[in-house]
Amino acid sequence: MGSRDIKLFLIKAIILLAVPSAIYINVLNKIDYYCFYENGVYIACVNDKEEAKEAFNQVKGDINKRFGTTIEKSNNISFKKSSGNVVSEYTLNELKENIVKNLNLNITAFRFVIGKNNIGYIANKEEGKQILEKVADRYIDIGKIDKSDIVSVSIDTNSEYIEEKTSVSNVLPTDEVVNKIIETDKDSEEPLVKVEVKTKDKTMIDVEPATIINSSEDLFIGESKVDKGTNGKNEVEEESTYINGKKINTEKISEKIVVKPIDTVIHTGIKNPIPSGIAFLSKPSRGSISSNFGARWGEVHHGIDIASNVGDPIGAALDGTVKETSYNSVYGNMIVVDHGGGIETIYGHCSKVLVKPGQKIKRGDIIGKVGTTGRSTGPHLHFELRVNGTAINPNKYIK
Missing domain, CATH: 2.70.70.10 (Glucose Permease (Domain IIA))
Known part of the structure; x- marks a missing residue:
């Protein structure tokens, strides 16, 4: 057997040894899981059947509460055992979202329309009102507006609710509707929703003292003495207007003196220094x-x-x-x-x-x-x- 034949033999041997090993590892890594169905419709694959049942019943309960319906907890839940290398792991909320997405259920909902824009399906008109209030709250947060200063919030929008039958999976979560409105109105000159917030704020401001010039016969011409004053304090009340989180106007409503400032008094000399021989002039130019x-x-x-x-x-x-x-x-x-x-x-x-x-x-x-x-x-x-x-x-x- 030549050196070339020996090399080929060794390569084949390595491959034959490696393949069973890979298959064995793969078999060891296989796990059992359950494919989850409701009325024969696939929902998701899970590790825990009881957790899946609980998630499904929670979804039904959430739908009953949100839409005011009465959907009985389903007894038509089935599981099909399978095995494989990987199965997606869901959080409880992700599992519930997947259930809603695949749930074969039509309900009465409302298509939420603002102006000519179809925003999406919501559960009822009251939910639409809550969505607009959440939009207002979001703009208050965006504008970093102190809620304790707010005196009024007005929401201006041309909205309507159209009652329709649709799949429950088409009905959007309220936070998603809020995000959609905020994103649509971003940098828009004519927003779908105009939220006007008015605030009143009281602040203390420093008031600088006035300066009084006083002629003094006790000081020579060119001499001066300063009695430094002190700042006063005024309380200023301002009203500000915000549109969709942006401040557009601030107006002073009132100003009240809290502490009066004390004037600065500059005493300037008027006494003639010549008879006294007082040096009072500065040299007007450099040089000798x-x-x-x-x-x-x-x-x-x-x-x-x-x-x-x-x-x-x-x-x-x-x-x-x-x-x-x-x-x-x-x-x-x-x-x-x-x-x-x-x-x-x-x-x-x-x-x-x-x-x-x-x-x-x-x-x-x-x-x-x-x-x-x-x-x-x-x-x-x-x-x-x-x-x-x-x-x-x-x-x-x-x-």
């Missing part, structure tokens, strides 16, 4: 002083020059109101700011002016850009401090 106040080149220099680059920002030295913006052959583009109490500051040689007369400004606000307009030997800011129209040395009053 290139020319001081006083005599210069045979005339009086009425301010200080701060050397800067063209385009550098110019900040307001103090809170105030823009009195003037103009062009002068000496000062070039200039800004005059009134700070009250006869105190003014002037900003000259600007490349750009960023404010307008009458504008309220705060210390540090950018009011212009450094330049070299007018009579100027290079880019810088000419800064003046005037009291009742007379220029004084600003260096003494810059912080």
Whole structure:
């Protein structure tokens, strides 16, 4: 016997040994079960005959209760023993559903029609009403509406019930009808069922305090003191309207003061700091002083020059109101700011002016850009401090 013949012999031997083994395993795995019939009509295959009988009688009882009929428990139940490798395992509910599906029984039911849409068969008109109420409840859940806030629920639909004879297997479970309506109306501009829910809700809101400006002779110009207020509380009642779970409108019905807010009071100084020699001005531009106040080149220099680059920002030295913006052959583009109490500051040689007369400004606000307009030997800011129209040395009053 050649090597090729030996290989063929071994393969045949392995196959012959394997086949009986597979058959034996298959036989061992076979189980007995029962095919379940009622009046000769196949229902399902089950392992437990008693459980099948109980499920069948429960179905009959459920039908009697739902349709108001009197169907006697059947004595025409039969089982046919069989065996096989696999038998489907049913839960009790699945078995009952299978019984209904295969049950040869006609009953009087109602075809539920909404508009021109045939929704399906239901047991009676009262069940139709319950289905619409369940649709409303479903939309309340979809909209996450707090049920304790609901004041009214209205259901708008054009429905009718047509009495007909049909197989009991054609009658849908109520939850299935609800799901069908919800799914049909999903994203529909003209829903089959329009559920309007109105709610009333009371919430507490914070009320910010008002701000009062108080002029104080105890503080110097440029100084301020803040007495911080506290928030109040108001109770607001709102009515909201939902259509099919979507909020479409909210309207405030009432608002009631619960806790009054306490005003914030800002005390601003009006006392003149000049006689006391108080430093109250901020430096209006970065850079070093290139020319001081006083005599210069045979005339009086009425301010200080701060050397800067063209385009550098110019900040307001103090809170105030823009009195003037103009062009002068000496000062070039200039800004005059009134700070009250006869105190003014002037900003000259600007490349750009960023404010307008009458504008309220705060210390540090950018009011212009450094330049070299007018009579100027290079880019810088000419800064003046005037009291009742007379220029004084600003260096003494810059912080």
